[in-house]
Amino acid sequence: MYQENEFTKWYLKTIQDAELMDYTPVRGCITFRPDGYEIWEHIQAAMDQRFKETGHRNAYFPMLIPESFFQKEKEHIEGFAPELPWVTEAAGEPLEERLALRPTSETMIGHLYAKWVNSYRDLPLLLNQWANVFRWEKKTLPFIRTSEFLWQEGHTAHENEEEARHETMQMLAIYKEVVENILAIPVYGGTKTESERFAGAVDTFSIEAMMRDGKAVQAGTSHYLGTKFAEAFDIKYLNRNNEHTHVHTTSWGTSTRLIGSVIMVHGDDKGLVLPPKIAPTQVVLIPVGPFKKHPEIVAKLEQLQKDLKAKGIRVRLDDTDQTAGFKFNKWEQKGAALRIELGPRDYENQQAIVKARDEDDKQTVNLEQLVTVVEEELAHMQQRLLTKARQFRDANAHVTIDSLAQLQQHIEASKAAGTIPGWVLAGWCGSADCEKKVKEETKFTTRNIPFQPPVQKSTCICCEQEAQHTVWFARAY
Ligand SMILES: [Zn+2]
Known part of the structure; x- marks a missing residue:
């Protein structure tokens, strides 16, 4: 699966088998099915909590951006122009000015910040937006590179370079912490070279992750924009010395390509392997053997489901009439972190079988200790995945x-x-x-x-x- 073509084939099959996404008639635009979207929701929640802890608030800006806005920052338009989709008519009439579907929101936000920032008392201005953006890509790969994707973009304005640079590095550090601790992906933080810099930035910093085929994914970026956008959009304020001066701005973003990265870092030949912290199914309960003849088995699993839910664990009970083997395979493909099997003989002995998705061995656990063991095993698996990914990266x-x-x-x-x-x-x-x-x-x-x-x-x-x-x-x- 390490070979380039094989790996892509494996990846495409894995995300389809796991029902994370589906293709649509619009080229390069995918649908996030519930499991795919839920992975994003868990990433989003972890990020959002940290953004708010560091003083940022969420806002929402329009998806359509006037063409003239792009003309104001030369490097920015040069960087993004080739990938922009345009709206040229509405209600049957051609528009006076065509509107781009946003590739990123620096221009619209620059326009508004010019209105909102008047004095040093208005600074720092710390906003984030959760949104969809468009970059019409020639070659697409679900989650990793699509024409429309979901992301967050933080945009901040500051009194001076020092504060803006501090913000830029703070957000990169938050990205690194979330990607390592929540997604179990080790990353290298660093500075982008000029050719790889964000269009219009003074400095771009990134975190870079290694996939199992050895390729890199840029997992998050944070940009110090200097006064470039402030000059282009005339974002000026009265400083503490009563002088009109430009603000220093930053922007920073992570996107749904993190979902693709998680799959490419942790997945195996059986399908998805997800870090428990973002797995839509942390525990799947499966009755085995002739369980239909033993209603006490499903009753016990239902009780267990309640107990685990009470602990905040995402748990599903699969008591459908398919065979146990079929269910094992299905939940492995979908990346359920832990599987708990309960059959008539286990029930007699008041024990269950627990298997972690990333390990071959199963363990027998006393039913009374099951909830505690599940909590411990989820934590262990989270740690194991990070360690394994780090060893793989370092070896390559x-x-x-x-x-x-x-x-x-x-x-x-x-x-x-x-x-x-x-x-x-x-x-x-x-x-x-x-x-x-x-x-x-x-x-x-x-x-x-x-x-x-x-x-x-x-x-x-x-x-x-x-x-x-x-x-x-x-x-x-
Ligand atoms: Zn050289």
């Missing part, structure tokens, strides 16, 4: 490749061995030409300049001159 993050020839050799050798090339930590002189050459020859792009690289590099992987930065290079989604 190479730090001893220091020239383009070595990188090419490494890629060829991986191909021959049927393994993944993974990531490569290498030096970079800072020239866009070197970055481009590496990309053209290997399809490896710069992911980020990690804040804490495992080792520091001294020479550029491409020109072999002195390195200015130590950078993660990888193929990316």
Whole structure:
């Protein structure tokens, strides 16, 4: 499943079998089915709680943005223009000005912030929006890259650079914490190179995650926008010295591509493996054997379901008339974290069988201790998935490749061995030409300049001159 084509095939089958999404007649626009949407709701809840704890509030801005707004920030329009869908008529009449379906909301929010910010007393302004956005992609992959997707975009305005930069880093740290502790995905935080920067940003920071095929996913970004958008939209305020001056703004976002990342990091040949904290089904209760002849079994499972629900655990009872084997398979595909089996003999012995989705072994647990064991097992599984993902990433993050020839050799050798090339930590002189050459020859792009690289590099992987930065290079989604 590590081979590129095989992995994509596996991924597409997995998300369909798990009933997370479905395709629609609109190319690149998917439907989130309830289990897919619920994973998003759990991610959303974790993020939203942290945004609010750090003083942010939610607001909602329109989906349609006048074309003239995009013209105000030159780099921004250059970056987004190729992917914008447009509304050109309404109620049978052509519109005077065409309207874009938002790819992101800096322009609309800039327009409004100019009205709302007048004095230093109005700052900082800390807003977040949960919304859908559009980027008309040529090549799409459900959850990872779609023409319409769900996300959150935070937009803040500050008195000065120091505060705005502090905000930018604070939000990146929140992303890292949620992705590691809730999604069980280890990430490297770092700075994007100029070519990978957000269109219109002064600095872009990202967290980068490794999928099981060795490719990288940018799991979240946070941008320091300087005064670029403030100048474009005339967001000025009266400062403490009674002078009119521009605010410093930030924006930061994570999207439903996190769902795709979770699947690509934790999934296995049987289907979905989900960290318990975001699994729509944390526990599935399955009666086994001739349970129809023993009504006490389903009655016991119903009682157990109540007890687990009372503890805040998401639990489902599958007492349909399909075979136990069929149900085991189905709930494995759907990524139920724990399975509890109860048959006539187990009931006689007042015990049940507990199996975690990510382990082969089952354990026998006394019915009286079951609720406690379930709580412990969910916590253990959450931790195991993070540890396993970290070991996998570290084993596939190479730090001893220091020239383009070595990188090419490494890629060829991986191909021959049927393994993944993974990531490569290498030096970079800072020239866009070197970055481009590496990309053209290997399809490896710069992911980020990690804040804490495992080792520091001294020479550029491409020109072999002195390195200015130590950078993660990888193929990316
Ligand atoms: Zn170079």
